[in-house]
Amino acid sequence: DGGITQSPKYLFRKEGQNVTLSCEQNLNHDAMYWYRQDPGQGLRLIYYSQIVNDFQKGDIAEGYSVSREKKESFPLTVTSAQKNPTAFYLCASSINYQETQYFGPGTRLLVL
Amino acid sequence: GQNIDQPTEMTATEGAIVQINCTYQTSGFNGLFWYQQHAGEAPTFLSYNVLDGLEEKGRFSSFLSRSKGYSYLLLKELQMKDSASYLCAVRSGPTGANNLFFGTGTRLTVIP
Numbered sequence: 001d002g003g004i005t006q007s008p009k010y011l012f013r014k015e016g017q018n019v020t021l022s023c024e025q026n027l028n029h030d031a032m033y034w035y036r037q038d039p040g041q042g043l044r045l046i047y048y049s050q051i052v053n054d055f056q057k058g059d060i061a062e063g064y065s066v067s068r069e070k071k072e073s074f075p076l077t078v079t080s081a082q083k084n085p086t087a088f089y090l091c092a093s094s095i096n097y098q099e100t101q102y103f104g105p106g107t108r109l110l111v112l
Numbered sequence: 113g114q115n116i117d118q119p120t121e122m123t124a125t126e127g128a129i130v131q132i133n134c135t136y137q138t139s140g141f142n143g144l145f146w147y148q149q150h151a152g153e154a155p156t157f158l159s160y161n162v163l164d165g166l167e168e169k170g171r172f173s174s175f176l177s178r179s180k181g182y183s184y185l186l187l188k189e190l191q192m193k194d195s196a197s198y199l200c201a202v203r204s205g206p207t208g209a210n211n212l213f214f215g216t217g218t219r220l221t222v223i224p
Contacts, residue, residue: 031210042116042199042214043155058211090154097210100145103154 003027004104006091011109013085021076021107023091032074033092033101034058034066043090049074050097078109085111114138116215118200123221124190132185132218134200143203145212146174146185150196158185158198187220195222 004025013019023032031050035043045058049068063082068074074093078085088108092101115137124130136144143162147155161167161176161183173186187194197217205211 040216042216043201043212044214045211048211094210099210100157100160101210101212102157103147105154106152108152 004093006104006107011107013111015111016080018077018079021089023074023104024072025093029093029095031094031097034076035090036087038087085109114213116200116202116213118215118218121219126190126222126224128190129188132198134183134215136181136202138202138204140204144176144183145201147199148196149199155199190222192222
């Protein structure tokens with residue numbers, strides 16, 4: 001089955017720890033994206049990658065880092081510098097940077 | 113900056129028709145998307161408009177007026193499973209950019 005997978009579905013971490021969220025796609029899409037969703041707010045773009053080995057900051061990149069070493073994978077690291085990391089994190093991909101974005105199932109991160 | 117407005121909540125009856133409005137103010141408009149999101153799940157793509165007019169897809173239709181900065185999503189023959197949040201997202205920026213700016217979503221409750 002083709003699709004976007006994110007793991008784990010729920011993640012708990014202590015304050016001050018870095019944590020890495022996984023995003024994998026087997027759709028052969030060039031572009032990938034990371035968003036966070038908070039209650040009462042729209043999705044906000046953290047980072048995006050138009051092509052492998054390239055990525056750009058989105059609107060709220062501070063406290064986050066990414067890598068794009070493989071076309072299928074776009075992991076997101078939430079660092080201790082992120083002031084309010086508890087949120088629902090969504091990964092998306094598109095055939096190329098101009099096309100419709102499709103979302104993975106999301107990871108809910110809770111920092112205690 | 114981007115400003116996207118949609119009602120927070122709506123309620124409609126099973127079998128009825130409901131219209132969810134979205135107004136936007138943005139620079140460099142390059143298309144408008146509607147996504148459906150069930151609670152705790154990923155957004156799923158519903159429709160895309162870049163030219164003025166109505167796009168119909170089964171029970172769902174989406175309308176765009178670029179001069180008015182206005183779109184609506186029309187759901188016909190409502191079913192209980194249509195209870196979800198509906199997200200309006202505007203693509204804007206330089207030609208070829210695919211950065212999406214999301215509204216806060218409209219939570220639709222379908223009642224028997």
